[in-house]
Amino acid sequence: MTLFEEATSYLEAEGYSVVTADRRSGLVKAEKAGIGGMSDQITVWCPAYDDAEELRRNEGTLLHRFKEDSRTDGLKFLLVESTHGLSAGFRPQARAAYDVEVRVPIQFFDSPFRWDNAAGKTQGTAALELRDAGVAAARRRTQQPYERVSHGQEGPDLLAELERRFAGTGEWQRPIVLVTAPAGSGKSMLFKSLFAGLHARFMAGKKQQRRGRRPLPLLPEYLSTANAPALRPMVDAFMQTEYARPTNPAAFEWMLTRGYASWLLDGLDEVISRDPRFFEYIDDIVRRDGHPRILICVRDSLLGTSPSLRDYLADAHDQIDEYRLLPWPRSSIADFARIRLQQHDQRLLSVVDERPNLMALCGTPYYAELLATHVGDDPPGEVPDDYSELALIEAATRSILRREYDEKGLLSDEIGLEDLLELVTEIAVEEVSDGRDRGVDVAFIDEWSDLYLADLDDEARERIAGHIRQLSLLRGALEQNRVRFAQDVIFEYFIGRRAIALFPVSPGPFERLLGWRRFPPDSIALRLLSHWITQHGAGEELLLRLTQAAGHPIAFHNMLQALIALPRCDALLREAPLERQDLSGLVFTGIALRDVSLRGANLEATRFVDCDLTGCNLADAILAETVFTGTSHATLPQAGFGDLARFVSVRLDRRKVESADAFVQHIVAKGGRARTDDPCAAAQQLTGVFRKFVKPTGQGRRNWLDAKAVLTGKRYIDDPAALVTAVVQAGYLTPARGRARYERTTDDHRYAEMIAYVKDRRAAPGITALLDAVCREPGCTHAPGRQLAGNP
Known part of the structure; x- marks a missing residue:
């Protein structure tokens, strides 16, 4: 240009x-x-x-x-x-x-930031604070190893890799970099260090009059001034807050696509969950003419809990380069100890070297920090030989709250530590029960504080309540006068405390507590519950609760994740009502699933890690981004899959398989049995188009999609555009007036036909006529026969 x-x-x-x-x-x-x-x-x-x-x-x-x-x-x-x-x-x-x-x-x-050349002379903004925090973080961070998922490559430090990529002048083949990491893995440390470095490099280049991309960070802080909790309003709030002069959203998008800006997004997991058009906006930008660069950082559990993220990964996988932060090895833990504890670094290293479980735990930076705080005391804190993750979190939580007494004047004779723990637990329960995920109203905290401080006079009660509202465990929420927990790990710890208290005595409240939101597979709340149930031999009782919750999907999902974390849970699973349940995003690890029936279950983004699948019944199950690794992959030929009518894609260790035919071929090559009669190429192409609007479960996915995106994905026929034209002529899709996109039919009858075809491969006469017009195979019926993979 x-x-x-x-x-x-x-x-x-x-x-x-x-x-x-x-x-x-x-x-x-x-x-x-x-x-x-x-x-x-x-x-x-x-x-x-x-x-x-x-x-x-x-x-x-x-x-x-x-x-x-x-x-x-x-x-x-x-x-x-x-x-x-x-x-x-x-x-x-x-x-x-x-x-x-x-x-x-x-x-x-370029559109300058108001603080570019006015450090210390302008009011702090979210981006300025991020830059300053990143400068400080860069001096004390430890290298963060990573895996480049799409390439199967590993490296020593993701910050160096991202800096290398953003510094390059060549066009990115995939314009989106997605960084996933477990809670506490230092994702925010990585993000702010990256932003600070990119901003400094950009400003130096601008001073030398060189073209460059200004890094544009989008953070949760901008939601407080956005007119809605969604991505587009956040962009408006960002521009109003950070830019030195008024700028149009269209100019913001122009800079992204013309090589004058890079877009960096972090901490927006809540927004992704609440904004149904989050990825539509992202996709609109990346599919324009130009060469955008976008970084999105999310907690890895979002891959299992966010349908919109899963859908976008499936639809736009050719646009996304995924990186995953890996646990610290011992060398990184040693580097961290030297930076964090300096001359006392051996206190931490001697503890982890003698306790393999703590060495593994400290592979997560947050836990390494907690343990460093514990052993860094003078004299160092005692660390029992069987010190566990749960014990570490509990000790750290109590330590944090004890500091509140010293630093903020909470007096033990006014509110004791145990009472404070119970009060914070109530705050956690209130946060989890807010269906709109807005955090906790400070008025709620004041009301509960009054109950615990009823014996104090008004002045003392108000003083202590004010301290509680400002506990370091909490931070401001997106809405005014609301707070939420600063760390997911601590929040989930308190939910776990309450779940344990309710489990043996209150089945109804226990189910309601676990029925508000799906917790990620690595949730400390569920691990805490599993640990307690294991200690008390209460697995059969949990199975009973699970059976009673079969009609309540969220509670069922959380209880099942807790159950499959129990030692020797295979016998319980054979009795569990798993058929046709939503098991998406669950992680089965090291479990013998012989004679376990998952018939008709939704296994979207479900992971089977080193499981024995011999005799496991997966007939009619939805297989979409379902992962089989290690022993699970090796024993696949001994599982039963039925006709694979609801197959979308699977990952077999590092290999992605996107067609039922290729999956069956793999099963046969590994010793399984199969008889195949696939749908014709045109029928498979039509399924791919319809699945962009309808989920394999039959639920709606979206009402419209960019015209280019409709044509992306695996090609089964030479000219997918001709099939889309036939779909339009048949009335299942409609071109949007004045916009390059397609809208699904608003005719209930035709929409029901789309759903039946995606969900059960039932072709209505209109769909059969459509395929007759497109298919090039003489005498083709377009319908599959039975496709029996593995052992029945």
Whole structure:
């Protein structure tokens, strides 16, 4: 794209109407409505000179052009690739005589932050605080090993890898980098260190007049000023907060697609869960002409709990490069100990070297920090030989609250530590029970504080309640006058405490507690519950509760995740009502699933890690991004799969399989049995198109989709566009007026036909006629026969 084309499209994105666009002379004039009925005008000269010498030879010509437009109002710019070659007197003369400013692209197109060159002189913003925190973090961070999932590659430090990628000038083949990590893995440390480094590099390059991408961070903090808890309003809030001058959303998007900005998103798991159009906006940007670069950091559990994220990964997998943070090895733990404890680093290393369970636990940076705090005391805290994750979290939580007494004046004779723990547990229960995930109203905290502080006078009660609202365990929520827990690990610990208290005595409240939201497979709440049930031999009681909760999907899901964490849970699973249940996102690890029936279950994003699947019944199950690794992969041929009518995709160790035919071939190669009669290529292509609008469960996925996205994915026929045209003619999709996208039918009858075809492969007459028109196989019926994979 030439400077002339860039200037024209940029001004249009900024809301200007281009009134003159003379490509030959490189002159662009534009205007837009201003204050008081006036118009804001701008004139830009974009001469197409080949080199600095030619630019210098034409200085006189340029000054003559400026003179011809000397009576034109508004801002005036000469836009050149480089000022190299201009004479010393040209710029002062252009400015003094004709009000023309000379700019290079990065000066003209970049939208500066209000704090770029005013550190310490401007009010702090979220991006400024992030930059400052990143500068500090870079001095004390430990390398974070990673896996590049799509390539199966591992490396020593993800920060160095991302800095290398963002510093490169070549086009990214996949414009989105997705970073996933378990809770406490240092994802935020990585993000702020990356932003600080990218911003410093960008500012240095801008000072040298080099083109570059300004890093644009999007954080939860912008939700407080957004007019809705969604991505687009957050972008508006970001621009109003950070930019030094008013900027249009269209200009924000222009900079992303034209190489002048990179977009970095972190901590938006809540927004992803609440905004159904989050990924539609992302997808709209990446599918435009241009070369955007987008980084999205999320907790890895979101892959199992967020249907919108799973759907986008399935639909746009060719646009996404996924990285996963790996646990620290001992060398990283040693580096952390030297940075964190300095001359006392051996206190931590001696503890973990003698206790393999703690060595594994400290592979997660958050736990390493908790243990460092514990052993860093003088004298160091005692660490029993059987010190567990749960004991570490409980000790750390009590330690944090004890510091509140010393630092904030909470007096033990006014509210004891055990009472404070119970009060914080009530806050956690209130947060989990808020169906809109908004956090806890401070009025709720005040009410409960009054109960625990009833014997105090009003002044003392208000003072202590104020301290409780400001506990370091809590942070401000997205809405005003609301708070939420600062760390998911601590929040889930308190939920686990309450679950244990309710389990033996209150089945109804126990089910309700676990029925508010799905907890991730690695949730400390569920692990705490599993640990207690194991200690008390209460597995049969949990199975009874699970059976009673079969009609309540969220509670059932959480109880099942707790049950499959029990030692020797295989016998319990054979009695559990698992058929046709939603088991998506669960993780089965090291379990013998012989004679366990998962018939008809939803296994989207479910992981089977080192399980024995011999004799396991998976007939009619939804297999979509379902993972089989280790022993689970090896024993697949001994499982039963039925006709694979609801097969979408699986991952077999590192290999992704996206067709039932390829899956059956793999099973046969591994010793399984199969008889195949696949749907024809046209039928499989139609299934792929319909699945973009309907989930394998038969639930709606979306109402519309970008036209390019409808055509993405595996090709079964030579011309998928011809099939989409036939789908439109048959009335199942409708082109949106004035927009390059397709909308699903609003006709209930046709929509029901789409659902039946996706869910059960039942082809209505209209679908059969559609396939007859597209299929090139003579006499084809388009329908599959039985496809029996593995052992029945």
